Amino acid sequence: MNLYAINAIYRFEMARTGRTLFQSIISPVISTSLYFVVFGAAIGSRISEVDGVSYGAFIVPGLIMLSLLTQSLSNASFGIYFPRFTGTIYEVLSAPVSYLEIVIAYVGAAATKSIIVGLIILATAGLFVPLEIQHPGWMLLFLVLTSVTFALFGFIIGIWAGNFEQLQLVPLLIVTPLAFLGGSFYSISMLPPAWQTVTLFNPVVYLISGFRWSFYGMADVGVGVSLAMTLLFLAICIAIIAWIFKTGYRLKS
Amino acid sequence: MNTPSPHGFLAQMSSILSISNLSKTYDSGFQALKAVNLEIERGELFALLGPNGAGKTTLISIICGIVTASSGKVTVDGHDIIREFRAARSMIGLVPQELTTDAFETVWDTVNFSRGLFGKGKDPDLVERVLKDLSLWDKKDNRLMTLSGGMKRRVLIAKALAHEPRLLFLDEPTAGVDVELRRDMWRVVRRLQETGVTIILTTHYIEEAEDLADRVGVINKGEIILVENKAELMHKLGRKQLTLHLAEPIAAIPDALAEHQLELQSGGEALVYTYDTRGERTGITALLQDIHAAGIRFRDLNTKQSSLEEIFVDLVKAPS
Numbered sequence: 123m124n125l126y127a128i129n130a131i132y133r134f135e136m137a138r139t140g141r142t143l144f145q146s147i148i149s150p151v152i153s154t155s156l157y158f159v160v161f162g163a164a165i166g167s168r169i170s171e172v173d174g175v176s177y178g179a180f181i182v183p184g185l186i187m188l189s190l191l192t193q194s195l196s197n198a199s200f201g202i203y204f205p206r207f208t209g210t211i212y213e214v215l216s217a218p219v220s221y222l223e224i225v226i227a228y229v230g231a232a233a234t235k236s237i238i239v240g241l242i243i244l245a246t247a248g249l250f251v252p253l254e255i256q257h258p259g260w261m262l263l264f265l266v267l268t269s270v271t272f273a274l275f276g277f278i279i280g281i282w283a284g285n286f287e288q289l290q291l292v293p294l295l296i297v298t299p300l301a302f303l304g305g306s307f308y309s310i311s312m313l314p315p316a317w318q319t320v321t322l323f324n325p326v327v328y329l330i331s332g333f334r335w336s337f338y339g340m341a342d343v344g345v346g347v348s349l350a351m352t353l354l355f356l357a358i359c360i361a362i363i364a365w366i367f368k369t370g371y372r373l374k375s
Numbered sequence: 376m377n378t379p380s381p382h383g384f385l386a387q388m389s390s391i392l393s394i395s396n397l398s399k400t401y402d403s404g405f406q407a408l409k410a411v412n413l414e415i416e417r418g419e420l421f422a423l424l425g426p427n428g429a430g431k432t433t434l435i436s437i438i439c440g441i442v443t444a445s446s447g448k449v450t451v452d453g454h455d456i457i458r459e460f461r462a463a464r465s466m467i468g469l470v471p472q473e474l475t476t477d478a479f480e481t482v483w484d485t486v487n488f489s490r491g492l493f494g495k496g497k498d499p500d501l502v503e504r505v506l507k508d509l510s511l512w513d514k515k516d517n518r519l520m521t522l523s524g525g526m527k528r529r530v531l532i533a534k535a536l537a538h539e540p541r542l543l544f545l546d547e548p549t550a551g552v553d554v555e556l557r558r559d560m561w562r563v564v565r566r567l568q569e570t571g572v573t574i575i576l577t578t579h580y581i582e583e584a585e586d587l588a589d590r591v592g593v594i595n596k597g598e599i600i601l602v603e604n605k606a607e608l609m610h611k612l613g614r615k616q617l618t619l620h621l622a623e624p625i626a627a628i629p630d631a632l633a634e635h636q637l638e639l640q641s642g643g644e645a646l647v648y649t650y651d652t653r654g655e656r657t658g659i660t661a662l663l664q665d666i667h668a669a670g671i672r673f674r675d676l677n678t679k680q681s682s683l684e685e686i687f688v689d690l691v692k693a694p695s
Binding site for chain 1: 487489491495
């Protein structure tokens with residue numbers, strides 16, 4: 123394995139975070155804090171507890187998950203799209219680096235960044251609401267699995283995208299709505315029965331539900347189902363990336 | 376089973392790059408390479424010439440792993456570029472035609488990034504030497520976006536040299552580079568060649584190939600139409616011209632000189648005789664005798680050998 127290459131790409135990507143500190147880390151922290159102010163303090167004070175958890179605390183896992191999804195996706199998609207756009211991808215393609223090493227480096231860096239953002243948001247949330255984490259091991263497992271899975275998804279988008287508009291399309295039009303409708307701000311048991319069934323087709327429901335379970339021991343769907351669905355999505359992303367590299371789709375002519 | 380001939384086997388042993396029956400057809404249907412065969416000898420400087428769209432960059436891109444070949448085989452120092460891509464690519468350095476650099480990285484960081492990417496540990500002394508050789512040392516902390524085009528070109532060369540390649544591709548490296556920078560670059564290239572690095576160069580500046588190359592290959596419409604030692608190529612294909620500057624202008628070439636197929640130039644003040652250096656007889660003696668017999672006197676004469684550029688133009692214009 124070319125560990126020097128993995129290290130070089132990983133550090134290059136992390137250095138980009140350092141250069142764009144405000145955009146990469148501070149910006150999501152500020153926007154999440156605003157969610158707490160609006161939904162937690164202002165509106166949340168008029169909402170009763172959800173399954174015995176104050177509304178402000180209830181939304182914490184959903185908010186972290188919302189940031190994880192968008193950050194993993196945008197970091198990874200930009201990370202691979204930008205060298206394609208500028209043409210510097212030639213160097214990675216001509217280097218003695220396997221496809222697996224390329225994915226580990228780019229996806230690893232994107233996932234690291236989003237995990238850092240997630241943990242910072244968790245710490246920020248602790249300033250607004252009392253937090254308890256009943257299953258910290260599961261919490262970290264979901265945090266890492268979700269970051270890696272959506273970084274892989276972002277990597278796919280970064281290779282598929284033909285321009286910057288397409289790069290923004292999936293996060294804006296698909297992931298953010300799915301995250302909002304996936305129970306970030308409510309329990310799906312609060313929905314009418316018909317909508318509860320429809321919601322189960324939203325993959326983000328399983329991520330948020332499993333993550334929330336690791337905090338408060340309560341979930342919309344069983345934690346085993348959440349884990350299975352997350353792993354299924356991870357496997358689908360890995361399969362698509364394997365196909366991309368096998369065929370050279372949008373990378374090699 | 377095909378057994379390689381002793382000559383072929385020996386040729387492959389001394390080759391650092393071996394290309395056999397390499398073809399590439401793009402999805403659009405355009406056939407960029409047609410069964411290309413080429414052997415590059417260890418330590419040589421090989422100039423690959425060809426008009427735009429001839430297949431030069433496609434050929435280089437396939438060898439480096441950027442483009443997938445439709446068929447054929449390429450080995451670098453005996454390593455198949457597909458099955459043993461790590462060993463093959465570790466030996467290769469590529470300076471691409473396009474000025475593609477990251478905008479926000481510093482020169483130092485981007486060159487070290489390239490070294491790591493090619494599986495080499497940090498070596499600040501080597502990177503410093505490379506940057507100094509390319510007159511980039513004082514720019515090492517500059518961001519790439521602040522550099523001029525010529526400087527960016529040097530950075531691309533530094534990146535390609537950072538992992539100490541044994542086979543270096545220079546794809547139009549001096550395009551858009553001023554004369555001074557170009558000379559600096561060639562100094563570096565010559566020094567590299569002295570250390571045993573094999574260099575494959577594509578260029579539009581044919582005088583560069585003429586100055587630097589050991590061998591010249593000409594590619595046109597996806598086919599290698601000629602590979603020849605540069606000196607032999609110029610000897611074989613080079614035509615020479617003898618120009619006689621007349622003491623007094625003449626209106627027309629006398630019939631007695633018709634068999635020499637002369638051209639009358641400079642308003643009747645010069646007679647130009649074109650001859651082939653490969654021929655046993657150049658016909659110069661007979662020509663001079665006939666001119667003397669015709670009563671034509673000349674005050675000066677000079678000869679001129681065809682340049683590589685003229686040879687190149689003749690080759691790619693010739694019907695295939």
